[in-house]
Amino acid sequence: MPGVNPDMNAVIGHDDLLLVTLDTLRYDVAAELLAAGRLPNLARHLPGGEWEKRHAPGNFTFASHQAMFAGFLPTPAEPGPHPRLFAARFEGSETTAPRTWVYDTPDLVTGLAAEGYRTVCLGGVGFFDKRGPMGSVLPGYFQESHWSPEFSVAAPASFEAQVAKVEEIVAALPRERRLFLFVNVSALHQPNWFHLPGATRADGDSRATHAAALEYVDRHIGRLFAAASARRRCWAIVCSDHGTAYGDDGYTGHRLGHESVWTVPYAQFFLGGPA
Template sequence: MPPSDAAAAQAPPATGPAGGAPPKALEPPEIPRTPKTPEVPKAPETTKTPETTKTTETPEIPDMNEVVGRDDILLITLDTLRHDVAAELAAAGRIPNLARHLPGGRWEERHAPGSFTYASHQAIFAGFLPTPAAPGPHPRLFAARFAGSETTEPRTFVFDTPDLVSGLAAAGYRTVCIGGVGFFNKRGALGDVLPGLFQESHWEPEFGVASPTSFEAQVERAEQVVARLPAGQRLFLFVNASALHQPNWFHTPGATRAAGDTRATHAAALEYIDRHIGRLLHAASARRRCFTIVCSDHGTTYGDDGYTGHRLGHEAVWTVPYAHFFLEPSP
């Protein structure tokens, strides 16, 4: 099994002739089909969090020049989440707390800007969010000022700094990172690069891939960050949720380390996140309207076509779920 992107950086403690009848239409040749990936087994029903945060569905592309400076901004990367698993769980009602905020109740299918965490986040923080999975060009929400850009348009927030984080800081935002996988652990030079873009960054072993309660711990830290901010201070909060990244076997009751990670345990990890994400969304919108982006940075493989892991070119890695929406202020 090839090493995954973050596990290596953080150690745990894929008409006829005249008078004749019209000729029979030619049927197209049958296209060989890739064997369908088994559906995720249904897990026990989860408890639905009471709805305390209201969502306003966005136009396809909101005017980000109005958003920036007016609203708080929340970016959540559900690290390693596959689009097919996310779509199945939303359709089956297994992630109700996320699904209630998805426009139309569905994830948008997009293509990741990278095949592993570090590459993808470097692109995201430069303004290159996952791209709609259809021919483009597609206008972007954020973009660095760049001559000849074909995806910058009047609704795009254009910044004059090297990255979005410092661009928002220049617009008066407090920028805060709550890291998850090893590329955010601040242990060594590489683990400092992404968190170092922010004015304030947080990482603890409890936030990492080896912790069965990582997302709860991250949410608690986010609540603390929001609580101590002055009322008038705009916030750009970034959370890298590590729970879906391998290892994730422990999110399925009765699973064992020996049985390993599977597509089903990947799904269970998303259900785990769903049980706690309401608190994060509530905190992010507690002070004012919050523009929220929830997406994956890349997917991963569990034996698909013989592949395991990511940092490779399989469809399961490149295809990711995406949504953006406004959260109205919480009472």
């Protein structure tokens, strides 16, 4: 596994944890913007200054997050097996290694709660909106969950609102309590046309507006990283849950088996705590 690859048994119980899913972000767009110098805030944290190319565990938000919350993060896009960071204890697992943190609960989130972590979810897309049974499943894994219309796909300042809420949550948490913070970033998801200067609703969404949305997220992600590491060192994972197609080979959207959907960017790294 390229980049930072710690023994997770030494991380869990010591560091705070941050998982950020940049919902629907395509690998090719993320890589192009990084190479062009258009993601300066993310670039300073990505190991080697690059995104890792991985395969998503699902082709739409609900399926992919169910897998990730069970310990199945996006898989490196090369032949494996690939040892996992986290895994439920079960006989015969070929991806559980000595450096894997193994838990005895049905999912990672409740496993971390059992270890003493405060588990907090900041929702973005509709699968986290808690407005009905379906939108309550994923937030239901967490001890504390938050969603509001200002975090949603329709809000042009959604990520700024999410970051402000994170700052509020972190400030209120007792310093001695470890934190597992999950943030589902909705800004990349359609509609995203409003992130491209001069675009109109009639222009619709495109690969270019998707890219502009990622630049918007990059402008504010430094505040998220600062909040997550304000109390102590933080182990961070930033990735996409799946990509999305913009007319590629005739396909549009996701929940389909196209390369633009299955291939996602991934990074894992430490955020240093306060001096």
